[in-house]
Amino acid sequence: MNKSIRHKFLKGVNITMVTGVTMGVLVIFLAPFVFMVFTSLKTQGQLAQIGAPIWPAKPAVYSYNDAELEVFKVPMANCSGQDPNSTAIKELAAKKKGRQSTVFIDPSNPEAGEITCKVSWRALERPWTWSAEWGNYSEVIKTLDYPRLLWNTSFYAIMTEIGVLISCTLVAFGFSRFRFPGRDFLFTLLVSTIFLPGFVTLIPTYTFFQKIGWVGTWLPLIIPSFFANAYDVFLLRQYFMTLPRELDEAAMMDGAGPLRVLWSIIIPQSYPALIAITVFHIVFAWNDYFGPLVYLSTNRAAWPISVALPIFNGIYGSKPELIQAGALMAIILPLILFFVAQRFFVQGIVITGVEK
């Protein structure tokens, strides 16, 4: 009995320690999100002020007889009618500021009337109250032309998504359901293209697209997505391989051609994998910086958010609150997508990473 209690106690200690450490690491890991939200809601004034709190705030004020009075932290020892040895510090609103002495009102007890203190108001610290500057967001939305960026980025994501889904499904079906000499060679060749540095193909490709006048348009980014890519084909092929062949064979006996089998038998069984490559591709397109930078930088009206953000920040480098608000604008939609579809993200990664 005693032993089992001790055992339970030790297990409890272990659980508390491991979970506590993980929680601590997670807090540090996610701290930039808090930093982003806090900074994006601050005013320029607060950012310039040394010793200002880390949360969005403004110096406290007190409304008194239709006037906004600034609140200060006043050492009470210097005030009229107070104990000169007092160490108390009270938050008082300054009614009449002066260099030698200042007249205050106590916001917690305004009926008590004026309190005169022999302090210069300039030397006093001010307490801060929570205050969010939502105007930063409207300014960023306007300067970035956010609706346009959102449209451009979504357009890019959706058009390439169509290409990826169609081409990768066809190719993965070809690799998983047909046997012929050389198939494994081609599949290995496909996987090994992951290792090919992008720059090896970029220079002639870019030059070619420039020659035919496609630079500055979406075409060089959208068209290649219709020709399949290694990661998505691999993921779909692995998934198709796990589907039993009996159903295909039965359909073929009934005279269904390969396209019919793909459409009516394979695709209806593959929604988890198809959704996984869909969400991965949206995240990829949202994140893609280099492709749009290279092909669209001359066409400002077509910029996606990843290209616009660094340029915007180059102009507003001295305004951290706008930079963080802009970053939040770029993050918010992928984040929503993640929380809606997080199950599919996890499944997709396990298929590509763990399967050989």
Add this chain to the structure above:
Amino acid sequence: MFEQLSKFPQLPSLAAFRSLTPLARREMRNGLIFLSPWIFGFLAFTLLPTIATLFFSFLDLKITDQILSAPKFVGLQNYIQLFNDPLIWSTGSTPGSLWVTVLFGLVALPVGIFVPLGLALLMNSPYLRGQWVFRTLFYMPYIVPFVAAIYLWGGMLNTESGWINRSLMFLGVAKENLPGWANSTSLLTGVYPAYVIMGIWGVGNAMLIMLSGLQGVPTELYDAAKVDGANGWQTFWNVTFPMISPVIFYNLVLSIVGLFQYFQVPLVVNQGTGRPGGWTLFYNLYLYKTFFTYQNMSYGSTLAWFLFLIVLLVTIVLFSTAKYWVYYAGESR
């Protein structure tokens, strides 16, 4: 994903095609029709441009005032220039771009393997409560676009207002000893660790892969180790590590290939200037500038092909070491 790469299948012989039955011939035809999008794409966007790049590297080809110069065959001259280029090879106080890439790798690769492995071990602990929530939240920042992550972590790393240096000051670090991050060349507290931190949100992917590797280790193996009286470290080294070595190998290969293509972060953070003092002029950034800024097509192509050869060599070396430490279950050793 990489197991089949370690035994690259051979091209089939002509005899294999000749002996096909009519039915098998039809199957092959249908299969190739389905593969055709990729086959065309591979020829048009991979094979042909790769050969063209090789061809360009033997020419003198520049764009001046938007006009392409007449191509002139110069033999190996571009390669001779490459092997004598201090912007690639210098190991002095202004390091060359290849040396920059290697130095950064020394800082970034251990983090890229051990941080996800450590997180995965934590997630796999039987003492962790709420594993599902932690797993989701540690993975979540992976989907944040890297451009946005740069500004978030960049703000955190600001030497004066950033939370990291503020926390260090709070912990009692003197002002003059605070890390200089992006302004410093220190390997421990300078621009390379700053870049690693800016990319730390990418670890969620590797963490999930390693976690599912850990979850796939049969519990009988742990029971057997316990019966044999193995301690924690012995169990990790003799049971856990061999069983998850394929996923570690997978992540190592992808990290190293990624390292040799690394340049987007310095391109955004320092606008590709190489600040501080050339320490962030990565090989690919140099390549990017050679082509897009200086419009030197032939030298850019030479740099690209040389990069290709480096990646190929590194990959071959990595795969040839795999048989000594990567254990694929079901395969006799």
